[in-house]
Amino acid sequence: MTEPQLNTERLGVWSDPFEFKVERDRTVAYAEATNDPNPRYLDGTMAPPVFAIVPVFEGMIAPLFQVVPDSLIPFVVHGEQDMVFHRPIVPGTTLVSRAKVTGFSSKSSGTTVSVKLESRTDGGELVNEQWMVSFFRGFQAGETLGELAPAHRFPEELRADGPFAEVTQHVDDDQTFRYAEASGDPMPIHLDDEFAKSAGLPGIIAHGLCTMAFTSRAVVESAAAGDPARLRRLAVRFSKPVLPGQDVTTRIWRRDSGVFAFESTSSSGDVVIKDGLAELGD
Numbered sequence: 001m002t003e004p005q006l007n008t009e010r011l012g013v014w015s016d017p018f019e020f021k022v023e024r025d026r027t028v029a030y031a032e033a034t035n036d037p038n039p040r041y042l043d044g045t046m047a048p049p050v051f052a053i054v055p056v057f058e059g060m061i062a063p064l065f066q067v068v069p070d071s072l073i074p075f076v077v078h079g080e081q082d083m084v085f086h087r088p089i090v091p092g093t094t095l096v097s098r099a100k101v102t103g104f105s106s107k108s109s110g111t112t113v114s115v116k117l118e119s120r121t122d123g124g125e126l127v128n129e130q131w132m133v134s135f136f137r138g139f140q141a142g143e144t145l146g147e148l149a150p151a152h153r154f155p156e157e158l159r160a161d162g163p164f165a166e167v168t169q170h171v172d173d174d175q176t177f178r179y180a181e182a183s184g185d186p187m188p189i190h191l192d193d194e195f196a197k198s199a200g201l202p203g204i205i206a207h208g209l210c211t212m213a214f215t216s217r218a219v220v221e222s223a224a225a226g227d228p229a230r231l232r233r234l235a236v237r238f239s240k241p242v243l244p245g246q247d248v249t250t251r252i253w254r255r256d257s258g259v260f261a262f263e264s265t266s267s268s269g270d271v272v273i274k275d276g277l278a279e280l281g282d
Contacts, residue, residue, distance in 0.1 A: 034179065079237065183207065
């Protein structure tokens with residue numbers, strides 16, 4: 001049987017631009033689906049930071065599978081997400097986005113594939129850039145090629161002093177259903193208990209990006225005095241699933257002026273977010 005091969009000719013090739021109209025009701029629904037009561041979200045002034053995934057969610061899939069063969073779809077998990085914010089997303093704006101696979105790295109346990117995304121206003125102003133890293137379990141590409149997503153490893157020496165903030169949030173029993181509707185991510189591992197178990201999971205699991213949104217709230221409230229417009233970058237590595245009904249505790253360490261490292265654990269004791277990085281502006 002022939003091993004799957006990556007299509008390296010599509011590396012670095014931007015997709016055609018795709019548009020998304022940012023509607024107030026959608027951004028407010030996203031805030032509510034991630035249990036974030038920040039008044040700037042709920043009054044429609046700006047979208048929550050991690051809402052940045054919504055305008056690009058569907059458009060990032062096709063470029064990924066122009067490089068990765070469809071036969072590997074059952075083996076993919078979301079490995080990392082890294083968001084760089086140049087300006088907040090404002091309801092009423094039309095965003096024009098594009099995506100490209102930039103590179104991949106083969107490891108003993110599988111292969112990571114890096115996708116870069118960017119969103120601009122319809123006037124051409126850069127709103128945000130993102131890196132999405134997918135991990136294909138058990139597939140060895142045999143080489144590392146192209147540009148990989150930027151590193152954001154946790155500096156282990158920070159643990160000696162302990163975190164300066166610790167925030168615990170509860171994952172509601174219906175969280176995945178609310179998040180799926182608000183985000184447009186209907187993957188059945190988040191909605192169908194039997195399907196999730198057939199995939200080797202203990203049952204329905206929370207969306208990784210919902211957990212990432214929880215961490216954005218923890219950082220904004222603890223390090224940015226509640227002002228989400230100060231958030232310039234948020235990066236995470238997804239390490240373990242979160243289950244409905246669990247608590248998620250995010251611990252935050254100060255790395256440098258305006259730079260913070262964090263990680264999150266579930267109430268079962270698993271570290272669910274590793275290598276968290278947040279950067280703030282004035």
